[in-house]
Amino acid sequence: MTKRIFNFNPGPSTIPLSVLEQAQSELLNYNNTGMSVIEISHRSKDFENIIFQAETRLKNLLNLDDNYRVLFLQGGASSQFSMIPQNLLTEGKQANYAITGSFAKKACEEANLFGTTHIAASSKDQNHNYIPLKDKFSLSENPAYLHITTNNTIYGTQYKEYPSFDNIPLIADMSSDILCKPIDGKQFALIYAGAQKNLGPSGVTIIVIRKDLLEISNKTIPTMQRYDIMADNNSLYNTPPTFSIYLLNLVLGWIENQGGITAIEDHNESKAKIIYDAIDNSNGFYMGHAVPEFRSTMNVTFTLQNSDLDKQFIAEASEKGIIGIKGHRSVGGMRASIYNAMTQEGCQALVDFMLSFQKNNK
Numbered sequence: 329m330t331k332r333i334f335n336f337n338p339g340p341s342t343i344p345l346s347v348l349e350q351a352q353s354e355l356l357n358y359n360n361t362g363m364s365v366i367e368i369s370h371r372s373k374d375f376e377n378i379i380f381q382a383e384t385r386l387k388n389l390l391n392l393d394d395n396y397r398v399l400f401l402q403g404g405a406s407s408q409f410s411m412i413p414q415n416l417l418t419e420g421k422q423a424n425y426a427i428t429g430s431f432a433k434k435a436c437e438e439a440n441l442f443g444t445t446h447i448a449a450s451s452k453d454q455n456h457n458y459i460p461l462k463d464k465f466s467l468s469e470n471p472a473y474l475h476i477t478t479n480n481t482i483y484g485t486q487y488k489e490y491p492s493f494d495n496i497p498l499i500a501d502m503s504s505d506i507l508c509k510p511i512d513g514k515q516f517a518l519i520y521a522g523a524q525k526n527l528g529p530s531g532v533t534i535i536v537i538r539k540d541l542l543e544i545s546n547k548t549i550p551t552m553q554r555y556d557i558m559a560d561n562n563s564l565y566n567t568p569p570t571f572s573i574y575l576l577n578l579v580l581g582w583i584e585n586q587g588g589i590t591a592i593e594d595h596n597e598s599k600a601k602i603i604y605d606a607i608d609n610s611n612g613f614y615m616g617h618a619v620p621e622f623r624s625t626m627n628v629t630f631t632l633q634n635s636d637l638d639k640q641f642i643a644e645a646s647e648k649g650i651i652g653i654k655g656h657r658s659v660g661g662m663r664a665s666i667y668n669a670m671t672q673e674g675c676q677a678l679v680d681f682m683l684s685f686q687k688n689n690k
């Protein structure tokens with residue numbers, strides 16, 4: 329087997345080796361069909377079983393009951409920025425947004441195309457290095473929903489508690505931290521996530537939606553934008569991204585085999601801790617971007633005190649088989665994306681490299 333490198337890319341990102349091996353082993357003949365899973369019909373029993381199992385697994389892992397449906401759609405999480413207001417921003421109500429980063433801002437801007445928006449909270453004043461607490465939220469008079477971004481991929485911040493308000497549907501973009509820790513999914517009316525970070529490959533976006541929202545959703549928008557039609561057809565109204573859904577289902581099976589979400593959370597915390605410790609114990613050589621209490625366990629953002637060393641840091645890391653750590657330009661410096669599938673070994677390799685780089689460049 330060719331050597332695998334430590335892939336810290338923010339998405340698409342690393343996928344568990346056992347999942348890739350399983351996909352490889354059954355690529356030419358899926359379940360004795362004599363065909364690849366890419367070649368089977370989306371209307372076949374084999375594919376129906378895959379999509380049904382993926383929905384069931386996701387509902388279990390998010391602690392949801394039968395009041396919820398899971399949809400598997402295309403267009404990325406970005407398409408949800410407009411689908412949500414089209415379906416759920418009703419006349420006379422306002423779409424409320426917490427602006428905690430670039431994707432939250434984009435989501436709000438899209439909603440502006442379809443109705444009235446209201447900024448309920450923002451962390452822009454400190455370049456999004458924190459998450460506003462619930463008592464800092466101020467909702468509009470008649471909110472259709474409140475939208476939050478549970479993990480801010482670019483800035484490396486993450487909600488530790490969710491700001492839920494009585495009778496206001498809470499909608500969450502969980503693209504970069506879905507299934508990273510146990511949550512009670514029932515506090516959300518809608519959750520969405522592009523799959524390419526914690527769920528597997530790009531090409532599919534999952535939408536978890538409470539059934540009452542399907543009933544009140546707008547019926548006068550284009551068919552492909554309608555949540556109710558996608559749900560009535562079990563995400564098979566048209567041809568879904570079959571291979572992505574198949575791989576996503578394998579990743580969900582892998583999560584179960586790890587010991588479920590609690591085991592995943594322990595793993596994630598221990599991975600994040602060693603990197604944050606390396607930052608905190610560096611005497612300012614490395615500086616974390618996020619305020620410690622809102623640090624993400626998924627995207628660790630930090631800058632080098634001497635930014636002239638950035639290029640050298642990235643080049644030398646790459647020689648050690650560590651890639652994908654260049655930060656987004658809005659923060660600069662570095663970002664290590666350590667989603668569920670990143671191993672402890674990978675995080676330790678990064679920490680070892682950070683320590684030796686510091687020693688050699690003091």
Ligand code: PMP
Nearest residue numbers: 404405406431481501503504522
């Ligand atoms: N939301 C968040 C939090 C993200 O991190 C991203 C992508 N990195 C998106 C939305 C956009 O996702 P997509 O590329 O699937 O449209």
